[in-house]
Amino acid sequence: MHKILVVEDDLKIARFIELELKHEGFEVSTANDGRTGLEMGLEGGFDLIILDIMLPGLNGMEVCRRIRLNSEIPIIMLTAKDDTMDKVMGLDFGADDYMTKPFAIEELLARIRRIFRKTVAVPTVQANCFISGNLKIDYNQYNVTYDNHPIELTKTEFDLLHYLAENKNIALSREQILDKVWGYDYFGETKIVDVYIRYLRSKIDDVFQTKFIHTVRGVGYLFKDEDHK
Numbered sequence: 448m449h450k451i452l453v454v455e456d457d458l459k460i461a462r463f464i465e466l467e468l469k470h471e472g473f474e475v476s477t478a479n480d481g482r483t484g485l486e487m488g489l490e491g492g493f494d495l496i497i498l499d500i501m502l503p504g505l506n507g508m509e510v511c512r513r514i515r516l517n518s519e520i521p522i523i524m525l526t527a528k529d530d531t532m533d534k535v536m537g538l539d540f541g542a543d544d545y546m547t548k549p550f551a552i553e554e555l556l557a558r559i560r561r562i563f564r565k566t567v568a569v570p571t572v573q574a575n576c577f578i579s580g581n582l583k584i585d586y587n588q589y590n591v592t593y594d595n596h597p598i599e600l601t602k603t604e605f606d607l608l609h610y611l612a613e614n615k616n617i618a619l620s621r622e623q624i625l626d627k628v629w630g631y632d633y634f635g636e637t638k639i640v641d642v643y644i645r646y647l648r649s650k651i652d653d654v655f656q657t658k659f660i661h662t663v664r665g666v667g668y669l670f671k672d673e674d675h676k
Contacts, residue, residue: 449494449563450474454484454510455525456502460548464497467552468559481505488514495562497555499525500537508540515541519601521562523555538642543603561630577612579672582651582659584612593655600650603628607643608651611660611670620667644668 451473455461458479465475476493478484481502488496488510496514500507511522524537524545537545544558577584581594589605591598600608606628611619621637629639644660652658661669 448472448474450476450492451559452476452478452484452487452493452496454478454481454488454496454502454507455499456480457499464552464555467556471556473559481507481510485510485513488520489517491518493520495559496520496522497525498522498542499527501527508536511537511540511542523558523562525550538639541601564630577609579612579615579659579670580657581655582657584609591651593651593657596655598650598654600647604643604646604650607640608647611668615670615672618663618666618669624667640667 451468453461453464453468453475455464455477456479461477461479465477468475476487478487482504484496484498484502485505487493498507498511502510507524511524514520514522521543522541524542526537526545526547543562546555546558575585575587577586583592584605585591586609589602591600591605591608607624610624610627621640624640625637628643648660652660659670659672661671663669
């Protein structure tokens with residue numbers, strides 16, 4: 448049974464989410480302020496955290512950031528307004544997904560199911576690793592190195608890099624990437640693809656002064672072999 452932590456200061460909303468998740472067979476715990484949510488999240492034992500942004504004591508962005516320093520547990524952020532900056536900040540701090548209030552419980556459940564499917568999914572690969580210049584992607588060990596220097600990636604970042612690399616020299620649309628990496632039932636916007644492309648570039652292209660990930664104007668993105676500057 449999956450265990451979910453709900454961090455929400457609105458008691459009615461927290462209770463509503465708790466009851467709905469329990470009805471679906473999940474084990475649920477709740478916290479009503481940021482510091483308590485952080486402590487519970489860091490204690491471990493949860494498979495997913497549903498985290499509101501506007502929290503007393505410690506806001507959700509900071510809770511997410513601190514949890515990410517120690518754990519890769521999936522996090523769904525709840526935003527009180529349809530603000531692109533809030534969404535981007537949440538993703539920047541390490542959230543896996545976001546929802547804008549008010550939301551339909553069916554949509555939240557669909558996103559939870561998608562995350563749990565990704566968590567247990569085993570990537571299908573034709574080889575144990577992919578090598579392009581000094582970049583090596585080890586599918587078995589789920590790690591990436593450049594000239595033997597380890598590159599720390601989240602699971603979503605790894606899945607995105609994996610998909611781009613296995614389609615080397617093929618221009619992929621944002622919709623294709625979204626369907627493959629986030630799942631066909633993902634309800635979010637394609638902007639999330641741009642955000643994670645930026646993450647990969649900041650960790651690989653920018654750090655090692657290479658260019659693997661190229662923008663194809665009007666289409667999406669394309670992975671090419673290393674270009675030396």
